[in-house]
Amino acid sequence: xxxxxxxxxxxxxxxxxxxxxxVTMTFFMARVLNGDPTELYAPPEATDALRAEIxxxxxxxxxxxxxxxxxxxxxxxxxxxxSFTTGQSVAADLWDRLPATLELGFVGLAIGIAAxxxxxxLAAVHRERWPDFVVRGTTLSGMALPQxxxxxxxxxxxxxxxxxxxxxxxxxxIGIALPPxxxxxxxxxxLLAGRPDLWWLAAKQIALPALTLGFSSAAPIAxxxxxxxxxxxxxxxxxxxxxxxxxxxxxxxxxxxxNALLPVVTLIGGVAGHIFAGAVLLESIFAWPGLxxxxxxxxxxxxxxxxxxxxxxxxxxYVIAFLLVDLLYMFIDPRIRT
Amino acid sequence: xxxxxxxxxxxxxAFVGETGELTPVLHGVSYRxxxxxxxxxxxxxxxxxxxxxxxxxxxxxxxxxxxxxxxxFRGSDLLELDExxxxxxxxxxxxxxxxxxRAALNPVFTVGRQLADVWQLQxxxxxxxxxxxxxxxxxRVSIPEPERRALQYPHQFSGGMAQRAMIAMxxxxxxxxxxxxxxxxxxxxxxxxSDIMELIVELSxxxxxxxxxxxxxxxxxxxxxxEVVVMxxxxxxxxxxxxxxxxxxxxxxxxxxxxxxxxxxxx
Numbered sequence: 063x064x065x066x067x068x069x070x071x072x073x074x075x076x077x078x079x080x081x082x083x084x085v086t087m088t089f090f091m092a093r094v095l096n097g098d099p100t101e102l103y104a105p106p107e108a109t110d111a112l113r114a115e116i117x118x119x120x121x122x123x124x125x126x127x128x129x130x131x132x133x134x135x136x137x138x139x140x141x142x143x144x145s146f147t148t149g150q151s152v153a154a155d156l157w158d159r160l161p162a163t164l165e166l167g168f169v170g171l172a173i174g175i176a177a178x179x180x181x182x183x184l185a186a187v188h189r190e191r192w193p194d195f196v197v198r199g200t201t202l203s204g205m206a207l208p209q210x211x212x213x214x215x216x217x218x219x220x221x222x223x224x225x226x227x228x229x230x231x232x233x234x235x236i237g238i239a240l241p242p243x244x245x246x247x248x249x250x251x252x253l254l255a256g257r258p259d260l261w262w263l264a265a266k267q268i269a270l271p272a273l274t275l276g277f278s279s280a281a282p283i284a285x286x287x288x289x290x291x292x293x294x295x296x297x298x299x300x301x302x303x304x305x306x307x308x309x310x311x312x313x314x315x316x317x318x319x320x321n322a323l324l325p326v327v328t329l330i331g332g333v334a335g336h337i338f339a340g341a342v343l344l345e346s347i348f349a350w351p352g353l354x355x356x357x358x359x360x361x362x363x364x365x366x367x368x369x370x371x372x373x374x375x376x377x378x379x380y381v382i383a384f385l386l387v388d389l390l391y392m393f394i395d396p397r398i399r400t
Numbered sequence: 401x402x403x404x405x406x407x408x409x410x411x412x413x414a415f416v417g418e419t420g421e422l423t424p425v426l427h428g429v430s431y432r433x434x435x436x437x438x439x440x441x442x443x444x445x446x447x448x449x450x451x452x453x454x455x456x457x458x459x460x461x462x463x464x465x466x467x468x469x470x471x472x473f474r475g476s477d478l479l480e481l482d483e484x485x486x487x488x489x490x491x492x493x494x495x496x497x498x499x500x501x502r503a504a505l506n507p508v509f510t511v512g513r514q515l516a517d518v519w520q521l522q523x524x525x526x527x528x529x530x531x532x533x534x535x536x537x538x539x540r541v542s543i544p545e546p547e548r549r550a551l552q553y554p555h556q557f558s559g560g561m562a563q564r565a566m567i568a569m570x571x572x573x574x575x576x577x578x579x580x581x582x583x584x585x586x587x588x589x590x591x592x593x594s595d596i597m598e599l600i601v602e603l604s605x606x607x608x609x610x611x612x613x614x615x616x617x618x619x620x621x622x623x624x625x626x627e628v629v630v631m632x633x634x635x636x637x638x639x640x641x642x643x644x645x646x647x648x649x650x651x652x653x654x655x656x657x658x659x660x661x662x663x664x665x666x667x
Contacts, residue, residue: 306521
């Protein structure tokens with residue numbers, strides 16, 4: 063049995079072949095799907111000679127394997143190419159927009175977990191009674207309703223009708239300057255700048271998109287928690303705990319929940335990957351200046367390098383999310399650790 | 401007062417199906433567990449012997465519905481107690497050892513922690529003191545290196561070791577007057593089986609426990625138990641002293657059960 067540190071190291075090393083696979087797939091798929099990016103640069107009246115020159119300058123004249131090697135070489139220097147739309151390096155663009163997506167993702171996921179796990183436990187311990195039916199009904203709608211639609215409904219209720227929350231204009235109301243960038247997270251930077259008033263504005267702006275994300279991620283989390291918890295409650299070890307005189311609460315929260323969390327953690331990894339890879343439509347609805355919006359623009363304008371950079375970033379996020387899941391697993395489940 | 405610690409009277413019930421239909425499984429089960437004695441409840445699987453035992457602690461499957469009966473423990477009916485009162489009985493007065501000890505222990509907590517949790521529940525005190533008691537209990541059931549073993553998880557225990565830990569939990573950490581053992585040696589190697597039975601007999605004797613051994617292994621019964629209850633298809637078909645049952649079985653089913661086991665032993 064290898065010690066914990068060695069297992070973590072081995073798991074970390076696996077990231078490299080996986081990342082290489084992702085990059086390779088992205089590169090060749092983009093080449094298959096996107097056709098010839100020369101057309102994006104060349105004016106319609108360009109001669110064949112000019113097109114050939116552009117192609118050569120873009121490095122597209124080389125055979126594909128050579129292009130791939132060049133791409134890998136650039137990638138090692140964190141060079142993802144230049145965005146056709148913004149005129150900046152794609153890496154810089156992604157880096158600029160990353161905090162907005164991460165902040166929204168963290169808040170949304172926190173809401174999803176904070177609501178999903180207790181609801182799942184509630185449903186499991188009251189199985190086939192009304193709390194269970196309510197949770198199952200709500201979560202079913204959370205899974206079935208498209209996220210962008212939920213976002214629009216929330217806007218129409220809380221902004222248009224009730225006027226409780228501000229409209230979907232991004233991270234801060236229009237005309238309000240950002241605080242000095244430290245972490246890029248507005249909920250942190252506003253406090254670091256000593257501006258609780260700005261914090262409150264930012265919190266109100268993030269509330270609706272985060273609630274939308276929270277609603278749609280709480281749904282699967284609650285359902286998986288419910289079924290895993292229900293299974294744990296019927297297990298032999300729970301029967302033992304009851305037979306030894308443990309009370310309901312100890313049985314639920316100590317002797318069942320931890321066992322039930324294993325599949326939940328796996329699910330959260332997937333949900334997190336999905337969220338942090340940019341909720342593309344959601345960010346557009348809320349004018350959220352994150353990666354999802356960037357990706358949508360890149361698709362609309364056939365921005366080859368930008369899209370490819372985004373896909374690589376999104377895939378790596380999944381890799382990282384599942385790496386964290388695996389590490390968490392080792393922590394929760396001693397059968398893996400020992 | 402009789403000399404019985406637990407008297408089960410006319411216990412009947414059925415499983416409720418998905419659509420509400422009833423499948424009767426227990427038919428007027430009555431037997432007594434005499435104080436300080438080891439009583440065997442024998443019968444084939446499906447005879448209802450485990451179901452009755454789980455009902456004593458109120459941990460029968462939820463699909464089971466009682467239609468009649470009383471379970472008098474020290475003269476008061478366990479079936480009339482509310483959940484809170486029943487929780488006070490579990491572990492403190494009556495505890496149970498289950499068949500598959502490795503599944504009966506929680507896979508994500510160390511064995512020592514699980515024993516210590518029960519100790520704290522039953523006796524209070526600090527977590528450290530509870531852990532000391534857990535280690536002592538493991539030592540008492542002859543688990544080698546109990547300090548190290550207490551920090552291990554159930555999957556690191558062999559089946560026999562896990563059953564020893566389970567017995568330590570049910571009989572030493574809990575300090576019950578009635579110990580129920582539901583097929584405690586089924587699935588273990590034959591040599592381990594006899595070690596475990598020896599441990600059970602020795603613990604019940606030294607601690608003056610009333611013991612109920614649920615088993616289908618008549619060989620074990622003959623060596624260890626004073627009283628025998630024979631169950632078949634949800635009914636008690638015969639009760640009596642072990643000697644009477646083994647030498648002069650009156651019921652046809654008991655006779656068949658005996659001859660079957662003797663055939664196995666002769667082979």
